[in-house]
Amino acid sequence: MIKDYFLNEIETAIKKAIKDNKLGEMKEYTRGSLSTERPKNADFGDFAINVSSLARFARIAPPLIAKNILEYVEKDNNEYSVVAGFINFKAGKTLLSNAIEEIFKKDTNYGKPENVKTEKILLEYISANPTGPFHIGHGRWAAMGSVLANLLKFYGHEVYQEFYINDAGSQIQKLGRSLAIRVRQELGEDIDFPTDEIERKNFYPGDYLIPVAKEFIKKYPNEKTFEPLSDTTLKLLCDFAKDYEEKVQRDLLDNFRVHFDNFYSELSLHKSGKVEECVQKLRDSGKIYEKEGAEWFKSSEYGDDQDRVIKKADGSNTYLTADIAYHIDKLERGFDRLINIWGADHHGYVARVKASIEALGYDPNKLEVLLGQLVNLVINGNEVRMGKRKNMVTLEDLIDEVGVDATRFWMSMRNIDTTLDFDIELAKTNSDENPVFYVQYAHARACSILRNAVEEKLNTETGEKTPAPMTKAELDELINNYKAETILPTLDTAKKLILKLEEYKSMIKTSAETRQVYTICRYVQELASEFHSFYNSNRVISDDKEMMRARLALVIGVKKVLRNALNILAVNAPEKM
């Protein structure tokens, strides 16, 4: 990376300067103490290093420090300058042309970091109840989770994506009883869900169970014992509804380009005895006590703000109990790191799950929980609160409305810490107001230029054909045997674009290391913007063959980098729009 090259040159020069006693009282320098930054004003340079922080060791003024360091720098064809305590740097033709060459050489692997520590990661996200369709909030975790998985894999990690199915709790009972009512309605009974608000909470009154009821009747035409509801019938209803909803969820995920390696059933965790095993281990190690008929886990000994019930007075488990077992199971499967994406409404759970991991002898730092703020829908400029019952817009509705590409992009484009305003109208527009189209348009435009480069042109008035600016073979030669010096003719007018293409590498690295996928969305918009700007001020196809080849190389570079980035986002990079 250019900024690392620059930093390395300066650090090497500092060591040499110290040896010659040119940095006052400074006797040693440890690498990494300084860092590069982007000058606010581009006139200063492409990158800058502020050496003021060395002043207290050297005991001489920052400008003099900078000046003295500069005397030891191998400048090659790069430009260095000193302003106050800053050493400014402008990349020369070698670095810039090599940067473009690297895109051609590495192609789909361009930007993959080298010499980084990689891990075996289990990434858990969405993990919804199989009790109904996904809502918009799930869409954010789905998009961000799958993008993060793609990103971490590209970085070099081994990533295993898992969806935890909450198929064991009372929610499933609620689902089964709700289906019973829908079935009875379908069979002609005059019956409805309770109108009393509190009683109604024991049901899922949404319309989505109506088609499920119809299917149920087809499969079990002789099933009539709904009143009173027998245990066997209830189980039949529960299983049927659960399987049905799971299938609906999985089909939608598939369509949304979200692909899990495993769906982990909470029920299987209970059946395997792993839940009881964990509870017993906690009892054995004295981390459990009885109070008011329930068993409590001393999570407060491990940083939680209070102890938590792990066995209810009626002997059943809490949700936490299973979750503890689940996380222990993940660790026992040998993962170096567990990353969970949870809604911010679950933040209270982080401390207790970490506490349980520690109490059971594992390293709680292996668990990294990314808490995501929720999603607001904006329709015609008005915020629509995602209430649990009213105004419930499903993820499927949203995708039908705005498309997979726009939904994925919008759901990924904001910092996970901020609530996301999803503007449906904006996500649908085909103009620069919509960042997805803006970026896709840049890609399509690049493709279009490449098509024009090898196509003969027909003059509609005269009917004459002008030969293609270059042959297909010449274009292939340009791509397959790319030479670094190809772009030199356009270096001056395209520097910003080249630097932006080069920045892809550091963007990917920090994005993966900070788990912030929105930076990819931002980057892709910035690159598109630089490209549009370049396009407007530089004619690509022209009679000047060398200039044309230079600019075509950049167009190809932009196309490759945009495609790589969009691949990580799993958003289409269209050839035409």
Add this chain to the structure above:
RNA sequence: GCGUUUGUAGCUCAGUAGAAUAGAGCGUCGCCCUCCGAAGGCGAAGGUCGCGGGUUUGACUCCCGCCAAACGCACCA
């Protein structure tokens, strides 16, 4: 009351690790197609970085207090 997160231009958001004039997009206003996709570009206006202290040579950034918003604070999942 306690905890987590957020407060930056009219709107939606960036701002890496504390530094040189606070950055984008949208919106508003003005300009640019006989020429590769104008679904684009160029420019202008627009800011007491929620408020008040503190640390520092230097704070949007770190610390403390306050104000506002969202979400939690179950023997629910």
